[in-house]
Structure formats: C-alpha cells, structure tokens
Amino acid sequence: MRWAVIPDRYHRYVGTMDDTPLETRELRYFVAVAEELHFGRAAERLGMAQPPLSRAIQRLERRLGVRLLTRDRRGVALTGAGETLLHEGRAALAMTRAAARRTRRAGADGGARERLVLAVKAGAFHEQLRKLLDAYAAEPGAAEVEVLPSGTCEQEEMLRDGRADVALIHVPPRSLAGFDSERLSTEGQVAVLPAGHRLAARASLSMAEVGAIPGLPLARWPGPDGRPPGPGPEIHDQTQLGQLIALGRAAAVFPVSAVSWLWSAHAAVPLSDAPEVATHLAWPAHSRSLALAALARTAGRL
Template identity: 75%
Template sequence: MDTVETRELRYFVAVADELHFGRAADRLGIAQPPLSRAIQQLERRLGVTLLERNRRGVALTAAGEVLVREGRAALDATAAAVRRTRRAGGADGPGDRVVLAVKAGAFHELLNKLLDAYAAEPGAAGIEVLPSGMCEQEGMLRDGRADVALMHTPFNSLAGFDSVELMTEGQVAILPSSHPLARRKTLSLADIADVPDLPLARWPRDDTYPRGPGPEVNDQTQLAQLIALGRTMAVFPESARTWLWDEHAAVPVRDAPPVTTHIVWPAHSRSRALAGLIRTASRL
C-alpha cells in the first residue's frame, strides 16, 4: 500500500495554500529546493500529477484538489490525536477535564445553566471554556483544540459530528439606539439590506453571516464599539441581547431564519467526562 508521511502532507498543503514554492518554503522555514524535491517524490510515489507548474506559480490539478482536502483532514486528525492524548495524560494541565469551545460573548444564560448543572454531577470533570471567534468552533473540534463545542445552525456545519439540539431562537438586528430604525417594533431583512448610513458589518473568512459594505470586524468588542458609534449594524441570535451596551438597540428581524444551538462533539469520541457533559446537556 502506498503511504504518505505527515511531513509530506504538511509540505503539500503549504504549497497548495500559497500556490508558490518560494512562499511555501518561507512559511515552512525550509529552503525551496528540498521542498520541490519532496513534492516531486510524492507525485512519483502516488503516480499522479498534483500541481501544474508555470513561471507565475503553480495550480492544483484535480488530483491535487483531492489530496489537499484529504490531507488537511489527516493533519487535523493527527493534531487532534496529539492534543487529546496530552490532555488526557495531564501534559497540558489537569488530565480530567473537557475543553468546551463557545462563540465569544454569546449564550451566557444557556452556558451558565449547562456548567452549573454539570458541576453538580457526581464525579464531574473540570470544564475549560475556550472562547472562539465567529464559526471557529468546527476547526477547533477537528484539530483537537476543543473536545466539545456549542455550535449554531444555519451558521455552523455539523457534518461529521454528533450533536444534540439545546435551543432554537429568532434573530435581532443590533443597531445604535439613536438610529430611526431602533424605534421600529420589527424589521425585515429587506429593511436592513441597504441602509446607506448604517451598513451591515463584514465578517472576514465567513460566508454564513450577512455581508455588506460596512466595516470589517474581527471580534465582539470591536463590533459593539462600532455599533455604538453609529458606524454599522449586525444580525445576531436573540440571546445576543445579553452583551448589549446602553448605546445599542435590538429589534427582531421577522423573516430571518431561526438559529438552533447544538452541543457538538467528534463522532469517534470515547471520553467518559464528555459523555457525562452530553447527558447533562440533553436533560436541560
């Protein structure tokens, strides 16, 4: 059977990301010639062409597209195995603990109920809550930075994971309290799609949240400040009301799709501590 080393996958994914051998070599901290030789050897061993080379750079072939997709998954699985093994053995802190990834600033009430209920269980493990950015929880589960996550459809993909639904809620437009739209009892998506003086915020690397011509935001604090200053608005689940400032208003968006919160974990997990947390979440 043909085998591929983790090192080779890491090299190939770097080239696929950069589409340039020089930049990939700089990213990996190695010289370009050994990187080029490693990719050529990989192609010969697999018997396929992975990259089309030209003077401007490289492009992925159909076979290369498959390998970069499968390679990322394999690298994530390897990283996850290492992280979870170290965590179980106590190499990165107390061994008997579960790392829970949550979107920063959201769902305080639900999260507090879950943590309090689990802490009351006999033999409960420690829970490390790991705040994350928008839609980062999936990657954190796949590469082992987290054991379990609170994720939200339709924004997050649950493909490849096991999950339990916890709650479903509507969405609200969060905007400056001084803006005329803040006096409305409800809004529609059409109402907020094109407001010249209050454009929707843009979320980098995320195609699931509404995009607009407004400022790019990277975290909740930045977003909250820009809304308070009257520079942007955003659409969030109803529970986002918990982090609003006095300068903010939340108006229900009647035709926005409902948001369902799930507790999500890797399908292959056999952690007893995690199983206890899932049982607690299912009872809430």
C-alpha cells in the first residue's frame, strides 16, 4: 500500500477540523477583516494591534480546516468559504445582539409587564396601524406596544438586530426570509410626482414611463440592493423624499395607502402595471413571546 505524503504547508488546513462552536469574538474579528479587506483597518476598527488579529484569523482557519482569505501583494480577498462565513457570521452576530437587546427589554421595570416594540415606516400605515393597535389593546392582558417610527426600509434590519420585536413590512421590496408573518392587506401602487409636472394629470402611467422621465429619477432605498437601481438620489426618511419630489428632483413609487402622507406639492398617479404590494406584520421565526403571538392573532382576525 502506498501512503500519500501531504506537504507541510497544507497541514494547517487539513485534518484539523473539530466540532467546537465558533466564538463570538472570532466572528467579530473575521467579519471586520472581511468587510475591510485590510488587516490594518480592521485592527483599528476593533481597537487592537494588527499582529494578534492576524494570528486569530490564522487560528480560525486552522480550526475550520479551510482558507477564508487569500493574501498577496495586491491585498486581501475572500475565498468562497470566506464569503460563506461572512454571510453566516453577520447573521450570528446580529442574533447575539438581538438576544441581548430583547433580554434587557424583558427585564426592564422588573419584568412585571411584557412590552413589544413595533417598527413602522415613518409616515406610513396610519389606518392599518390604528385598527391593529385598538383591537389588540382590547384583548385581556395585552402588552404595552411601543410604536417606533423608522427610516425607509429599516424595519427588516431592526427585527434582525433586536431593536424591534415586530414590524410592518411591505413585500416587495423587502424580504420575509427568516421571519414569520401575517398578511394584513394587498394593494396597488402609485407614482408620486411633483404636482406641477406634465405627467401629474395623467389617469395612469406604466412603470416604464415612470422610470424614463427626463430629469426626474426614481429615488433609491438604502441598502445593498439600492432599489430601484439607477442614478436617483438615495433617501433615508420620508421628509427628505417629500422635499426632493416637491423640488422636482426625484419621483417615487409607493403603495396606494402612502397618499395619506403626501404634501400639496405632490401628485399621485396610479400605475397600470406595477406588482401589488402586501403589507405584513412580521416577527422573528424563533420568537416565543406570548404577547407577540396574541398580537399576530389579532392581526389575523383583522
């Protein structure tokens, strides 16, 4: 029988795997390096020296038995395994932060009464939210609900990192991956334009027409997807968006219910071919909150 001889340089990555769970500290170190793609900047961000950070990443690679990063004269790059750990590591760190926030919230005021934090997009969902909160408040033993207005498209992130226990989310453009949900309503969409624009008097528009209005680009939501794609300004809150539209610097596409926050300087034109948008009450799939379950049942009845 002939035995294969494995060169020494591979022993760091072969046959060293174990079932020991990853530590939060290791994940923080790796995510910092993976996001910066530079050990010096990552070390500065973490408030530590570079040599121990490099050694920590090497130990992590030995434990996992895979290369996470490639290092050469051109810099640092992620391998396929590194891309996977970056995605999973971010999610794991978000879950630990969420656990800490929700635990502190549960223990506030001695934990005498459960409190739910409900994230909503500022300026939206008025009628739906009022009906839901009134119906839930009438339930025996209803928890206190803190309504937390948030920036455009922040609700999903707030659920994942524990700032909120439950949220109202539009689908699309947001995702319900990892959440349980109850659908509250489905509606069409409108184009929001400056009131004096030549297209503001139209009975309807197509998505293609709205996306091609000269000098009036569609505003983009923040985040990695940047939807809708294009050169339009990135917006972070309702007031900013309202001003840009009123000044003739941007247009936007919103569910029909968004007309409740429009200014007199805005016009809403129905879209003939836009996909319908569903409003969901969403919460983390692993939640065991009885108060949240009661809120979801109330939403289902409505």
